[in-house]
Amino acid sequence: ADIGAAQTLLPYLGRMDPLSGLAMVMSGISPSAPFSDVLKAGQVPENSLTGWFFDFLAFALQGLPASATQAAGVSFMMREFFAPGAVMDYPKGGSGALVDALLRAVEKRGGELRLRTRVEKLAVDKTGRCTGVELKGGKGLEARVAVLCNADVWNTSSKLLPEEWRPKVRGSSLDVEGVPMCPSFMHLHLGFRTEGLDLEAMGVHHITAADLQAPVDATDNLVFISIPSAIDDTAAPKGYACLHAYLPATEPYDAWAGMDRRSDEYKRKKEERAAPLWKAVERVIPDIQSRLVVRMVGTPLTHERFLNRYRGTYGPAYRAGIQSYPSPQTPLRGLWCIGEGSFPGIGVPAVAGNAAGVANTIAPLEMHQRLLERLRKAELL
Ligand SMILES: Cc1cc2nc3c(=O)[nH]c(=O)nc-3n(C[C@H](O)[C@H](O)[C@H](O)COP(=O)(O)OP(=O)(O)OC[C@H]3O[C@@H](n4cnc5c(N)ncnc54)[C@H](O)[C@@H]3O)c2cc1C
Numbered sequence: 579a580d581i582g583a584a585q586t587l588l589p590y591l592g593r594m595d596p597l598s599g600l601a602m603v604m605s606g607i608s609p610s611a612p613f614s615d616v617l618k619a620g621q622v623p624e625n626s627l628t629g630w631f632f633d634f635l636a637f638a639l640q641g642l643p644a645s646a647t648q649a650a651g652v653s654f655m656m657r658e659f660f661a662p663g664a665v666m667d668y669p670k671g672g673s674g675a676l677v678d679a680l681l682r683a684v685e686k687r688g689g690e691l692r693l694r695t696r697v698e699k700l701a702v703d704k705t706g707r708c709t710g711v712e713l714k715g716g717k718g719l720e721a722r723v724a725v726l727c728n729a730d731v732w733n734t735s736s737k738l739l740p741e742e743w744r745p746k747v748r749g750s751s752l753d754v755e756g757v758p759m760c761p762s763f764m765h766l767h768l769g770f771r772t773e774g775l776d777l778e779a780m781g782v783h784h785i786t787a788a789d790l791q792a793p794v795d796a797t798d799n800l801v802f803i804s805i806p807s808a809i810d811d812t813a814a815p816k817g818y819a820c821l822h823a824y825l826p827a828t829e830p831y832d833a834w835a836g837m838d839r840r841s842d843e844y845k846r847k848k849e850e851r852a853a854p855l856w857k858a859v860e861r862v863i864p865d866i867q868s869r870l871v872v873r874m875v876g877t878p879l880t881h882e883r884f885l886n887r888y889r890g891t892y893g894p895a896y897r898a899g900i901q902s903y904p905s906p907q908t909p910l911r912g913l914w915c916i917g918e919g920s921f922p923g924i925g926v927p928a929v930a931g932n933a934a935g936v937a938n939t940i941a942p943l944e945m946h947q948r949l950l951e952r953l954r955k956a957e958l959l
Pocket residue numbers: 639695696697698728729730733824884885886916917918919923924925926927929
């Protein structure tokens with residue numbers, strides 16, 4: 579029994595929702611079961627538009643259809659998605675605004691962010707303790723408490739983990755042998771003139787489906803489009819708007835591997851593979867071509883390079899009921915693999931929950947108590 583858990587939980591028991599999660603447990607659904615089991619228990623007909631919509635949401639959040647997505651990774655997000663007053667939103671100022679908010683919180687508490695600081699290796703001592711990181715250029719950073727790594731699992735195990743430790747971690751969460759990988763993305767980033775367009779009426783989010791009968795993860799089927807300028811007039815200069823369209827987690831990396839980004843072959847392939855994106859955007863803004871001022875096509879190589887993602891992947895593709903996400907704990911003491919490579923998987927809420935769980939495990943009891951007290955005083959508990 580964990581006395582610390584009892585000490586932190588008991589004073590707040592009265593404020594917890596006693597039914598939270600109970601329905602799922604009562605239906606006998608394991609958190610690692612497919613999300614489609616939750617839908618079945620909720621009597622959502624598989625071949626209905628509602629069934630399609632949940633299938634799409636599971637795919638949008640974790641890169642797999644509902645029949646392969648683990649219930650734990652998406653169920654709590656669905657609960658929030660359909661909560662009274664919830665909307666599918668977009669952060670004003672773009673995703674950078676979210677990063678800035680997190681950074682303010684980190685710096686306020688004495689933390690520091692180092693940009694353009696590449697980690698080359700994890701430092702591991704002879705006893706198997708991760709003691710810090712080695713940076714590009716040779717400098718080292720020593721960890722006072724632990725190293726939390728959210729580089730993707732493939733880069734962590736094949737580049738960051740010192741070679742001598744690779745054979746010793748076989749079969750653990752640091753071994754990527756047999757870890758299934760989601761495909762990559764095609765992107766279209768556009769800047770366009772807005773004269774005569776009612777952006778507000780157009781709205782920020784659009785999803786186009788080439789074929790509603792085809793599986794949600796079929797090649798070139800779903801295109802996700804965001805027009806942040808519809809709600810954020812700082813996203814582009816006055817009279818202009820920006821748009822991002824992408825084919826999510828369906829573009830195979832192999833077709834692009836090893837290509838020279840300056841070659842004609844690459845440029846031709848970019849145009850060819852951007853065609854489904856143009857088709858989708860034209861369904862929303864039919865005369866987009868005559869309005870263009872900026873156009874940029876991103877490929878799996880772009881995704882790999884700018885997002886630091888191994889083979890431009892969306893993340894692991896563990897299929898519910900067959901494989902499950904590993905725990906963030908690793909066999910190297912002091913090293914935790916947070917991020918979308920460990921339970922509960924892909925998606926910002928999932929990785930935030932994962933990191934919060936690890937912070938919870940590492941932090942001593944009095945820190946938990948201080949935090950709970952602050953939340954209580956701020957009437958957040
Ligand atoms: C186009 C797109 C749309 C998405 N939309 C949504 C959405 O609407 N909702 C949602 O919940 N999720 C969405 N996701 C998924 C979500 O973004 C990811 O699941 C989440 O960001 C994963 O977080 P992470 O911390 O594991 O990894 P990341 O966010 O990839 O962070 C890892 C960081 O580590 C850095 N890094 C890697 N290697 C090194 C190194 N050696 N040295 C230094 N730094 C390094 C990387 O540059 C990166 O900044 C989307 C993803 C994409 C690509």
